[in-house]
Amino acid sequence: MNLQACPCGRCTAKGQAFALDHCCGPLHAGQAAPDAERLMRSRYSAFVLGDVAYLLATWHTNQRPAELTLDAGGKWLGLEIKQHRNTGEHTAEVEFVARFRVVGKAVRQHELSRFVREADRWFYVDGDVL
Template identity: 55%
Template sequence: MNVAADAPCPCGRLDARGRPLLHAACCGPWLAGAPAPDAEALMRSRYCAFVLQDAPYLLATWHASTRPPAVDFEPGLKWLGLDVRSHRQTDDDRAVVAFVARSRLGGRAHRLQEWSRFVREDGRWFYVDGDVA
């Protein structure tokens, strides 16, 4: 699955006027290999990777200390939206992002609410782990 460069980004980020950012101006560069500028941008791009079922990107942006050997996707799961509640850099190379991701599976709605921890190494941000609320 791909997102057209001129389509709204799946992460739902809005521009200053409240319009959806296009994928090419939002998460597209990070998914193509450019380093995300901050933990929130990485978290949003990882949400897009789940929407797109891009396991290589998810694994590449997962910190080696907690990275699983593989990423499995739930058959039939449809991601419906992302709401970033807060983004806080705790020091130069650590950050926390709180978010809610909505999905639907088998006709039932689900919400994933998490406080995710990120670390920056050699200029790149990585997802470490998170606490599900």
């Protein structure tokens, strides 16, 4: 059992970080995300952990790149979910800020991402950098 804190930063009501095994880990292992926010968090964790296969599998087929290469020199620093809202019966948006450092340079990615649910699974479609 892995008790390391989940990279997505999700916490209990008491402010304690969820363990990876009880947060994004089950989603990385194939469990369906219950909503778009949890999928977004699990995708952030996959970036932190270098899980390219998960990132591609959770990217909608209409927008999925043929391959994905992660920046090996990047260090992820944190995720903040600004807003999560359902935009329809099977669609949602998640506004987030992800912070990371690449070659000593701090980067802040503020994005409004769109998600769709098909066959009871959420997929990342695309997003607008804000």
